[in-house]
Amino acid sequence: MQLARVIGSMVSTRKCDRLEGLKLLVAVPIDMDTFREKGSPFITVDTVGAGEGEIVMWAGGSSSRQTDLTTNKPVDSSIVGIVDFVDIEGKRVYSKGQET
Amino acid sequence: MLVGRVTGAVISTNKVESLRGTKMLIVQPVALDTLVMSEDYVICVDDVGAGLGDLVFCAYGSSARQSDTSKKVASDYSIYGIIDSIDMRGQRTYDKAKETAACSWQE
Numbered sequence: 001m002q003l004a005r006v007i008g009s010m011v012s013t014r015k016c017d018r019l020e021g022l023k024l025l026v027a028v029p030i031d032m033d034t035f036r037e038k039g040s041p042f043i044t045v046d047t048v049g050a051g052e053g054e055i056v057m058w059a060g061g062s063s064s065r066q067t068d069l070t071t072n073k074p075v076d077s078s079i080v081g082i083v084d085f086v087d088i089e090g091k092r093v094y095s096k097g098q099e100t
Numbered sequence: 101m102l103v104g105r106v107t108g109a110v111i112s113t114n115k116v117e118s119l120r121g122t123k124m125l126i127v128q129p130v131a132l133d134t135l136v137m138s139e140d141y142v143i144c145v146d147d148v149g150a151g152l153g154d155l156v157f158c159a160y161g162s163s164a165r166q167s168d169t170s171k172k173v174a175s176d177y178s179i180y181g182i183i184d185s186i187d188m189r190g191q192r193t194y195d196k197a198k199e200t201a202a203c204s205w206q207e
Binding site for chain 2: 017
């Protein structure tokens with residue numbers, strides 16, 4: 001899994017019917033050293049109700065289909081969790097809501 | 101999910117049975133923040149009737165075979181949607197209705 005920040009959303013009305021009702025969000029990767037955005041934005045399917053600005057965890061490939069919302073759906077990237085804390089080497093490097 | 105522009109098509113008559121009747125389009129990835137189209141390309145099976153110049157999104161690998169019409173297709177990339185709009189950081193960064201340069205690469 002990797003971390004990313006949700007920064008937006010995408011709308012598509014003409015799409016595979018199995019994707020009906022799924023929220024397609026725009027996220028940008030987070031660099032774990034600095035906890036800053038790094039890299040180019042990508043599209044991922046929301047399965048946990050993630051909101052804009054939140055740091056989330058996402059899974060790719062067939063693992064992105066291992067959720068109730070995305071089983072047997074043409075999805076290759078899904079948000080699988082909203083991050084509360086990140087501890088690295090005993091140090092809390094991220095706390096949701098108390099970002100610098 | 102890969103986002104890209106449909107810039108062409110591939111026609112092949114001598115091909116595996118499972119690809120018979122499929123439309124194979126050339127999709128060149130587009131960077132979401134700049135909407136700049138990259139040089140590289142992917143050949144995708146079209147599942148939603150995308151046309152030249154459409155900004156589409158695709159799924160890769162086994163996820164490219166997760167629809168009734170593409171479940172037995174020998175394809176690792178399939179187009180599963182045509183993008184209407186993209187909002188980023190509170191701004192509309194792409195709007196199909198206001199699109200004027202969809203086929204700009206042909207100029």
